[in-house]
Each structure stands twice: as C-alpha cells, then as structure tokens.
Amino acid sequence: MYSYLEGRKFINPYIRRMQDYGDWILTEERAKQLPGQWANDIFASKNSLHVEIGTGNGFHFAHYAQKNPHVSLVGFEIKFKTLVQSIARARSHNCANARMVLGPVKSLTEYFAPNEVEKIIIHFPDPWPKLRQQKNRLMQVPFLLSAFEVLQPGGVLEFKTDHYDYFCFARSQATKTPFTLTSYSEDLHQSLWAKENFKTQFESLFLRKHQPIFYFSLSKYEGA
Numbered sequence: 511m512y513s514y515l516e517g518r519k520f521i522n523p524y525i526r527r528m529q530d531y532g533d534w535i536l537t538e539e540r541a542k543q544l545p546g547q548w549a550n551d552i553f554a555s556k557n558s559l560h561v562e563i564g565t566g567n568g569f570h571f572a573h574y575a576q577k578n579p580h581v582s583l584v585g586f587e588i589k590f591k592t593l594v595q596s597i598a599r600a601r602s603h604n605c606a607n608a609r610m611v612l613g614p615v616k617s618l619t620e621y622f623a624p625n626e627v628e629k630i631i632i633h634f635p636d637p638w639p640k641l642r643q644q645k646n647r648l649m650q651v652p653f654l655l656s657a658f659e660v661l662q663p664g665g666v667l668e669f670k671t672d673h674y675d676y677f678c679f680a681r682s683q684a685t686k687t688p689f690t691l692t693s694y695s696e697d698l699h700q701s702l703w704a705k706e707n708f709k710t711q712f713e714s715l716f717l718r719k720h721q722p723i724f725y726f727s728l729s730k731y732e733g734a
C-alpha cells in the first residue's frame with residue numbers, strides 16, 4: 511500500500527506506524543471506491559454508518575466508537591500523527607467498529623452514496639480566520655449539500671467550534687441548504703445539551719481559557 515515510500519531517506523515515524531494498522535486505515539483512493547459499499551466491504555455489518563471529520567488525536571473518536579458498538583464509525587484525518595493516534599486509541603479500546611481514512615474531506619459524495627450515512631460529526635474544524643482564508647472553510651454550501659445528500663432522511667450533522675465568526679458563517683451557509691436547524695447554543699456548556707456532551711481535546715483547551723463553545727446540529731427531515 512505504501513510503495514511510494516521506498517527509497518526515501520527520512521520517513522515520518524507515523525507513516526511507518528500506519529502500516530502496522532493495515533486495513534484499519536484506508537487511503538483516500540481506496541475510500542473513494544467505496545460509496546454504497548462500506549457496510550459490506552469494510553464493516554461486514556448492517557449497522558448505521560457515522561462519520562467524524564477531523565478526529566484530531568482521537569479522544570472523541572475512540573470514546574464514540576466504544577460508546578456506540580452498534581455504529582460503524584469512519585474518521586477522516588489529513589495528518590499522519592493524528593490519524594495514527596485516532597486509530598490506536600480506538601484499537602486500545604477494543605473497538606472493532608472504527609476505521610480511519612487518510613485524506614481531506616471536501617465533498618462527502620466522493621466517499622459515500624446517497625442516504626448511506628446516519629450522522630456526521632464536525633468538532634472544531636480549522637477556522638481559517640482571515641478573510642482571504644475563508645474559502646478553505648469546510649462548512650460551506652457545496653460541502654453542506656454533499657452532507658445532505660449522503661445523510662439518510664432523519665440524519666444529523668453535529669457542529670462545534672470555539673470560533674464565533676466561523677459559527678455565524680457556518681449557520682448562514684446552512685440556511686442556504688435544505689437542512690433544518692434542530693439544536694443551537696452559543697454556550698454549549700450552559701445549555702441543555704451539556705450533560706450528554708463529550709469534551710474533545712480542543713474543547714478542553716478552550717474551556718480552560720473560559721471560552722464559550724458554540725454548537726448547532728442540522729437535520730435532514732423526511733421528505734426534505
């Protein structure tokens with residue numbers, strides 16, 4: 511799978527470690543061959559498919575896989591280190607229901623078929639704060655439309671950020687799609703969703719600085 515590494519003098523140690531995880535880590539190319547096939551080809555299970563984009567060090571990813579053994583969980587990361595940390599953490603929790611993909615998500619329809627996914631989780635995506643960088647933000651109409659397409663009727667997209675400008679931007683982008691806003695808080699930890707919330711690594715950093723966490727969820731309603 512990693513023949514392109516042959517002959518290189520320095521290899522990032524996490525690239526070497528990736529190979530230890532075999533089929534638990536999928537390349538972007540492999541994952542793009544799988545729309546409509548994840549249940550059969552990867553999980554050999556009819557369990558619902560949930561997706562986390564940007565798993566970071568995998569605290570939430572591993573917790574979520576362990577807490578939901580009847581869900582098949584696919585995580586996406588673009589960095590070797592966090593990719594390996596995420597799958598290592600899930601494996602150390604004995605989670606057989608989690609896989610990671612090395613690759614950037616731009617459009618979810620590249621990876622999943624219409625109605626294949628039950629839930630999409632996006633926690634603290636890179637905020638790209640400068641005006642000239644905003645084109646790089648994930649939560650924009652084209653991405654949201656791809657999310658809407660791959661979600662089942664009743665499916666949910668969950669979004670958290672510490673960045674108020676990105677939060678307002680993402681909410682405004684969502685209003686230009688067929689999604690329905692179903693939960694919303696400008697201070698998640700003082701809200702009715704606080705109890706069921708799991709703190710991600712980045713969330714803990716912001717909470718230590720007493721920053722509020724912004725949260726919303728979007729639903730694809732039946733018939734939408």
Ligand SMILES: C[S@@+](CC[C@H](N)C(=O)[O-])C[C@H]1O[C@@H](n2cnc3c(N)ncnc32)[C@H](O)[C@@H]1O
Binds near residue numbers: 586710
């Ligand atoms: C700010 S961190 C948040 C990590 C984690 N969700 C948390 O809350 O602790 C954002 C993560 O998203 C990853 N990332 C950025 N763009 C991505 C993309 N297009 N697809 C997948 N992962 C991405 C980064 O490598 C980084 O690990």
